[in-house]
Amino acid sequence: MPTYTNELNVEKVILDKLNSLKTISNILDQYTGELVTFNETTEITNDLELDGVIYVKFGDDYFKRNFTGSINIKWFGARGNGIHDDYEAIQGAINYAQKQGISLFIPQGIFKTSGTLRITLRIHIYGEGMWQSQIIYSGNDSAIRIIPPTDRTSNTGTYFHDFMVKPQIGGGGKYGIEVYLGINAYFSNWEFNRIFVGDFGNFGIRLDNSSRNVDGFFAFTIRRCWIQNGLNGDSVGDSITISENTITGNRILSPGILFSGIGGARQIIIRENNITTQHGAIALLAMEQTQVCFNQLEHGAGSDYLGIYQSQLYLADCIYCVIQGNTISPARSVGSITSDYAIYLSGTSIGNIITQNDMSVGAEGKYIGFGISSKRNILKTDNAYYGTLNSEVETLGVDNLGIDNYGVEVSLTLLANWIPYDSTSEVSAKKIDSGLVVLRGAIKDGIQTLGTTIFILPQLFRPVREKRFQVTNFNTGTFSSATLLIRPTGEVNILAINGSTLLQIDGVSYTTN
Numbered sequence: 001m002p003t004y005t006n007e008l009n010v011e012k013v014i015l016d017k018l019n020s021l022k023t024i025s026n027i028l029d030q031y032t033g034e035l036v037t038f039n040e041t042t043e044i045t046n047d048l049e050l051d052g053v054i055y056v057k058f059g060d061d062y063f064k065r066n067f068t069g070s071i072n073i074k075w076f077g078a079r080g081n082g083i084h085d086d087y088e089a090i091q092g093a094i095n096y097a098q099k100q101g102i103s104l105f106i107p108q109g110i111f112k113t114s115g116t117l118r119i120t121l122r123i124h125i126y127g128e129g130m131w132q133s134q135i136i137y138s139g140n141d142s143a144i145r146i147i148p149p150t151d152r153t154s155n156t157g158t159y160f161h162d163f164m165v166k167p168q169i170g171g172g173g174k175y176g177i178e179v180y181l182g183i184n185a186y187f188s189n190w191e192f193n194r195i196f197v198g199d200f201g202n203f204g205i206r207l208d209n210s211s212r213n214v215d216g217f218f219a220f221t222i223r224r225c226w227i228q229n230g231l232n233g234d235s236v237g238d239s240i241t242i243s244e245n246t247i248t249g250n251r252i253l254s255p256g257i258l259f260s261g262i263g264g265a266r267q268i269i270i271r272e273n274n275i276t277t278q279h280g281a282i283a284l285l286a287m288e289q290t291q292v293c294f295n296q297l298e299h300g301a302g303s304d305y306l307g308i309y310q311s312q313l314y315l316a317d318c319i320y321c322v323i324q325g326n327t328i329s330p331a332r333s334v335g336s337i338t339s340d341y342a343i344y345l346s347g348t349s350i351g352n353i354i355t356q357n358d359m360s361v362g363a364e365g366k367y368i369g370f371g372i373s374s375k376r377n378i379l380k381t382d383n384a385y386y387g388t389l390n391s392e393v394e395t396l397g398v399d400n401l402g403i404d405n406y407g408v409e410v411s412l413t414l415l416a417n418w419i420p421y422d423s424t425s426e427v428s429a430k431k432i433d434s435g436l437v438v439l440r441g442a443i444k445d446g447i448q449t450l451g452t453t454i455f456i457l458p459q460l461f462r463p464v465r466e467k468r469f470q471v472t473n474f475n476t477g478t479f480s481s482a483t484l485l486i487r488p489t490g491e492v493n494i495l496a497i498n499g500s501t502l503l504q505i506d507g508v509s510y511t512t513n
Helices: 087-100 390-397
Strands: 012-016 021-028 035-041 055-058 061-065 081-085 104-106 109-113 117-119 124-127 133-137 144-146 159-167 177-180 187-197 205-208 217-223 226-228 231-236 240-243 246-249 257-261 268-271 274-277 282-285 291-293 296-299 311-316 322-324 327-329 341-346 353-355 368-370 398-400 409-411 428-431 436-440 442-444 453-456 467-475 478-486 491-498 509-511
Touching (some): 021 055, 021 061, 087 104, 087 124, 217 231, 257 268, 296 311, 311 327, 327 341
Parallel strands (some): 081 109, 117 144, 159 187, 187 217, 187 226, 217 240, 226 246, 231 257, 240 268, 257 282, 274 296, 291 322, 296 327, 311 341, 368 398
Antiparallel strands (some): 409 428
16 A cells, blocks of 8 residues: 555645645655645545555645546556556555546556455446456456445446456456346446456356346447357346457357346347357347347357357247348357257247348258247248258258248148159248248149048148139140149148149148138
């Protein structure tokens, strides 16, 4: 700690005749080399960690340092030489900045800390750049822990930017930055910008609302940061933007972004991030109206997949999300669990839209998967599939175990000895996003008796009234025709057929209602 004023080089003590308060000026700050001023005060601090830093003694009088604008952690004794433990000095600076409501500056330097820096009130902390202003943590807990008040008095407006926090040894500590919400606490209208979070033992950034406060995390931005080992949000709220970040790391099994939602929360934007890990890129659990747009999501080259989910982009129990314009490159090799897909919708995922994405195939030869309880999701025709034609993807590259998913072809089982005309003529049904059902394929050599059922449509592809279609066929130079009846029960029957064993199903389309 700095010594008392009467041990420093004091040039003069000035008596302010207007209000009879004394001022000490031209005191040299031994850490920054600045000349500073102290004003006489009747306050006696009980904060021992500030004694001799904010308050100094001259004779029998106490003086308080005159701060204007932001404060520098070096004024509190932080050295930034990469050797000295600056924990107490930085914590003292944080305490003072919070109480006074002023900004805290981390100058260029390497500031070692052995303890967790604790923040309990609104604060603005900034440095000279994510590579210049470095906090190096040597402990076993989180390097920075934010615990917003439960009385809801100072829960908005925190702003971090332009500094680094990383462990002294790779894999050390727990989280880089942890925000913990106690019961009734919330944390909103805050921003992390241009922060480097190093290789900690767990997530780089952890947002903990395990208390499941309904308005816990909302209205915040994490932008242009470099985060190793990913970002985790537990029961996050709405009006959230995660953009333009670089997220890397292979320390833990979770993906680069792992978010779970809370009922009623919506409108989260995850866009323009570059995420490269061995554990998947993004997993969203029980989220609503999330936009995942224009991200680069890739698995590190030449390594097995080590994640806990089966795709690079994984949604479980998510509704009305938009997946648009992403480049998705899942692992091609198999680790502890296969990365089968670029995108997989699990659980009761409803009404999600997949459009304009460019994706590579997963380890098991699939691009997209719909779980058994997923329904009314929309796969647009404008997605691009690396190495495979779009028409092949619709039947071979998509697993559709779900219900009434639009844009996905559902293979149909042929009856009465009918078989596909050739290898490219498999019979399938697809419901496009307008609600129109389109049939495709060509079949031959089956039983032609009137009333014969040639296949049965799945439940949600059936019309509410009977539909009749006249189809024209051409085979070996001969035209023929047939009349097909589609029943509300799903049976597709032959009403009439003339001149050929070929039935051309392509072009048959109808609305279910």
